[in-house]
Amino acid sequence: MDLAGVGAPIADLPFMVTLLNGLLRRVFLAVATLTVITVGRAMPVDGNGDWTGKPAPQFALHTLDGRSVTLSGFRGKVVLLNFWATWCAPCRVEMPWLVDFNNRYQRQGLEIVGVSVDDGDRDKVAAFVGARHVNYAIVLKDEAVSVAYGGLRFLPQTFFIGRDGKITKWTYGVRSKEDFEENIRQALGTAPPHT
Numbered sequence: 001m002d003l004a005g006v007g008a009p010i011a012d013l014p015f016m017v018t019l020l021n022g023l024l025r026r027v028f029l030a031v032a033t034l035t036v037i038t039v040g041r042a043m044p045v046d047g048n049g050d051w052t053g054k055p056a057p058q059f060a061l062h063t064l065d066g067r068s069v070t071l072s073g074f075r076g077k078v079v080l081l082n083f084w085a086t087w088c089a090p091c092r093v094e095m096p097w098l099v100d101f102n103n104r105y106q107r108q109g110l111e112i113v114g115v116s117v118d119d120g121d122r123d124k125v126a127a128f129v130g131a132r133h134v135n136y137a138i139v140l141k142d143e144a145v146s147v148a149y150g151g152l153r154f155l156p157q158t159f160f161i162g163r164d165g166k167i168t169k170w171t172y173g174v175r176s177k178e179d180f181e182e183n184i185r186q187a188l189g190t191a192p193p194h195t
């Protein structure tokens with residue numbers, strides 16, 4: 001027996017209702033998740049509470065050409081540890097700023113390390129950073145680093161690590177270039193430039 005002329009047997013009706021409910025539930029969850037992620041990325045947050053003053057979690061990650069980079073290798077320098085992804089629009093905004101900051105502050109002891117959280121495709125990441133003329137270290141994340149740095153729920157996420165290896169500040173979401181630079185100057189202990 002057909003149901004209202006649509007060709008679906010009545011016996012299949014409970015299955016179809018269950019299938020439709022599951023599909024609608026997945027769509028709702030996907031939209032809700034994207035909304036939370038988008039709002040989180042659009043709103044910069046200065047997070048000083050849980051991280052400030054604590055030793056930065058150690059890591060050993062690999063660059064795009066396979067070299068090992070460790071946090072302990074930067075002891076005595078200020079490290080800007082920036083977690084990003086090729087698909088993250090706010091990350092794309094920050095990248096040229098980081099290139100500029102690297103040019104201007106590296107001689108004062110700043111090391112910028114960009115941690116790509118993209119899954120898998122090393123060649124895609126290499127092409128992405130090459131097209132943007134990135135001049136600072138790019139490493140590929142592993143799950144242990146993601147967990148050690150709080151799960152990285154929102155991107156970009158940046159940790160400012162002092163010369164003593166302790167976190168001085170962390171933020172997530174896109175911020176103004178001026179705010180970013182002020183955090184770098186504070187970590188380096190330098191005065192603002194003369195205007």
